[in-house]
Amino acid sequence: MTQPDLILTADSAYLTPAIQELKSVDPGVQILGEIDQGIVTAVTRSGFFQVAEKWRQASPIFCRHIAPIQITLPLDNQEDDLQKLAKSVEEELLPFFEPDMSFSVQCRCLKGSIHKPFDLNNALATLIEENSSSPLNVKNPLQILSIAVEAECAHIGLSLAQHNLSNWAGGVHRFAKEKGQISRAEFKLLEAIEQFHLELPVRSHALDLGASPGGWTRVLRQKGLLVTAVDPGMLHKSLAHDKAIRHLPMAAEKYLTQYPDSYDLIVNDMRMDARDSARLMVKYEPYLYAHGEILMTLKLPTTDPLKPLDHALNILKEAFTVVQTRQLFHNRNEVTVYLRKKSNNE
Numbered sequence: 001m002t003q004p005d006l007i008l009t010a011d012s013a014y015l016t017p018a019i020q021e022l023k024s025v026d027p028g029v030q031i032l033g034e035i036d037q038g039i040v041t042a043v044t045r046s047g048f049f050q051v052a053e054k055w056r057q058a059s060p061i062f063c064r065h066i067a068p069i070q071i072t073l074p075l076d077n078q079e080d081d082l083q084k085l086a087k088s089v090e091e092e093l094l095p096f097f098e099p100d101m102s103f104s105v106q107c108r109c110l111k112g113s114i115h116k117p118f119d120l121n122n123a124l125a126t127l128i129e130e131n132s133s134s135p136l137n138v139k140n141p142l143q144i145l146s147i148a149v150e151a152e153c154a155h156i157g158l159s160l161a162q163h164n165l166s167n168w169a170g171g172v173h174r175f176a177k178e179k180g181q182i183s184r185a186e187f188k189l190l191e192a193i194e195q196f197h198l199e200l201p202v203r204s205h206a207l208d209l210g211a212s213p214g215g216w217t218r219v220l221r222q223k224g225l226l227v228t229a230v231d232p233g234m235l236h237k238s239l240a241h242d243k244a245i246r247h248l249p250m251a252a253e254k255y256l257t258q259y260p261d262s263y264d265l266i267v268n269d270m271r272m273d274a275r276d277s278a279r280l281m282v283k284y285e286p287y288l289y290a291h292g293e294i295l296m297t298l299k300l301p302t303t304d305p306l307k308p309l310d311h312a313l314n315i316l317k318e319a320f321t322v323v324q325t326r327q328l329f330h331n332r333n334e335v336t337v338y339l340r341k342k343s344n345n346e
């Protein structure tokens with residue numbers, strides 16, 4: 001049987017464009033099958049490392065996570081699978097851990113498996129800590145042991161975190177729900193801030209387009225920014241007495257006619273056709289300081305999302321440097337784009 005050497009994860013609704021992205025960096029790749037929702041195994045032509053290096057330099061949009069498969073280990077879907085996994089990791093992969101580089105173990109138990117990721121992660125992390133000089137760092141590891149456990153086998157691989165597209169198992173980056181949280185959309189902004197390494201200096205001025213009910217505004221305030229929130233809709237009452245928030249209850253198109261201020265950061269989560277939102281963003285370019293940054297979501301249709309996405313990105317490229325476009329774990333039917341102002345010589 002053909003052995004896979006790569007496991008790819010994407011939002012299941014966007015698996016087809018994610019596979020297309022893989023084929024464009026590795027034209028000979030053979031997709032073996034979808035082993036769970038949005039998760040496929042593949043045999044690459046050029047090898048995991050080549051694909052990962054290409055994507056480290058220019059990340060794909062829809063492919064959320066990849067991991068190498070160095071071992072596919074038959075399992076019985078019974079308690080003693082853990083011993084088999086431990087033996088295989090110890091004998092075949094432990095010698096390849098970089099000493100002194102932090103590690104984490106990321107097990108995913110797929111459909112039909114009786115195992116629990118937490119138990120496997122703990123047992124295998126203990127084994128590695130006891131037998132190597134690599135320190136455990138679950139949140140920010142430099143190397144990752146990735147294990148996808150099916151009912152009948154486990155796909156095991158060791159890689160540098162920078163080659164997996166995400167530091168999280170399958171790219172699933174969850175945040176704890178906070179007291180006072182206004183909307184689930186807050187997770188999207190938190191994930192984007194981490195993904196794109198935004199610094200957000202305290203007291204810098206942010207413009208939040210499409211701000212209602214105020215989740216993103218709340219997150220930006222928590223980080224110490226002053227926020228102008230533009231949306232015909234209301235802001236949540238918990239934001240009403242915050243003097244560092246200015247709510248302009250109008251459409252973003254209308255604010256443009258009212259001599260907008262200049263901003264260090266513009267965020268845009270407007271529910272709007274991606275191309276219209278891109279055109280509107282371009283009109284805001286003069287109101288972004290030269291060092292300014294933009295985070296925006298582009299809403300995608302479920303059928304044939306690539307054409308409107310390409311079109312919207314081309315509109316944005318006329319006015320901005322598109323630093324990265326990613327479908328983040330918290331994006332549903334949309335992608336998040338990180339833009340910077342073009343420098344004078346671009």
Ligand SMILES: C[S@@+](CC[C@H](N)C(=O)[O-])C[C@H]1O[C@@H](n2cnc3c(N)ncnc32)[C@H](O)[C@@H]1O
Binds near residue numbers: 209214253
């Ligand atoms: C997904 S919600 C934004 C959620 C928000 N980011 C949060 O965290 O609470 C989309 C918002 O876009 C707003 N919107 C749509 N078209 C707009 C426009 N032309 N100008 C301003 N806001 C607009 C809607 O009123 C709606 O409140």
